[in-house]
Amino acid sequence: MQSKDISQVLYTEGQIARRVAELGAAITADYAGEPAEQGIVVVSVLRGAAIFMADLCRQIGLPLEMDYMAVSSYGNGTESSGMVRILKDVTADLEGKHVIIAEDILDSGLTLERLIDELASRGPASIEVATLLRKRRQGQAAIDCRYVGFECPDEFIVGYGLDYAERYRNLPFIGILRPDIYQ
Numbered sequence: 001m002q003s004k005d006i007s008q009v010l011y012t013e014g015q016i017a018r019r020v021a022e023l024g025a026a027i028t029a030d031y032a033g034e035p036a037e038q039g040i041v042v043v044s045v046l047r048g049a050a051i052f053m054a055d056l057c058r059q060i061g062l063p064l065e066m067d068y069m070a071v072s073s074y075g076n077g078t079e080s081s082g083m084v085r086i087l088k089d090v091t092a093d094l095e096g097k098h099v100i101i102a103e104d105i106l107d108s109g110l111t112l113e114r115l116i117d118e119l120a121s122r123g124p125a126s127i128e129v130a131t132l133l134r135k136r137r138q139g140q141a142a143i144d145c146r147y148v149g150f151e152c153p154d155e156f157i158v159g160y161g162l163d164y165a166e167r168y169r170n171l172p173f174i175g176i177l178r179p180d181i182y183q
């Protein structure tokens, strides 16, 4: 069982579901008045954010497109390399659209900093960020996140999309990984 590798559960399946529903309701209220031609495109960053994206989009009561990017910022280790490379781009034309970037976690902020710059160059009507988790830590890039699920401690956390060496993404909750697993 993967759950024996978790030292502490931070957010249960129920807590995550309730918070994601709140974020979806807030997005629905905020974008409800937009003209239909300025459609919403929710862009998720593979692979970690795919689970959050799937749940969030089902809580937004408006027509939207779902699109995916893949970037690489970490290897199989625990520290950011400081490099973000686009491995797969969106297929949607973002010109004139309202883009919502769905991220699982904002850690150093390097990934989002680069992504926002990149997507802004495509001429969207707006760009906002919905991140399930934002780590409380020093040296984080100043990213304006309109929708934040939880402000989380600066621990090595896994589950609900977050991995260590590609494992634990399918845990339905989010918890702290035991240090002896990755040290």
Ligand code: PRP
Pocket (backbone or CB within 6 Å): 045, 046, 047, 048, 049, 071, 072, 073, 074, 080, 103, 104, 105, 106, 107, 108, 109, 110, 111, 112, 162, 163
């Ligand atoms: C994680 C996470 C974010 C990024 C955040 O992705 O999904 O995209 O790191 O870190 P940062 O704020 O320090 O840039 P990762 O590169 O581990 O890939 P994954 O989504 O495939 O797990």
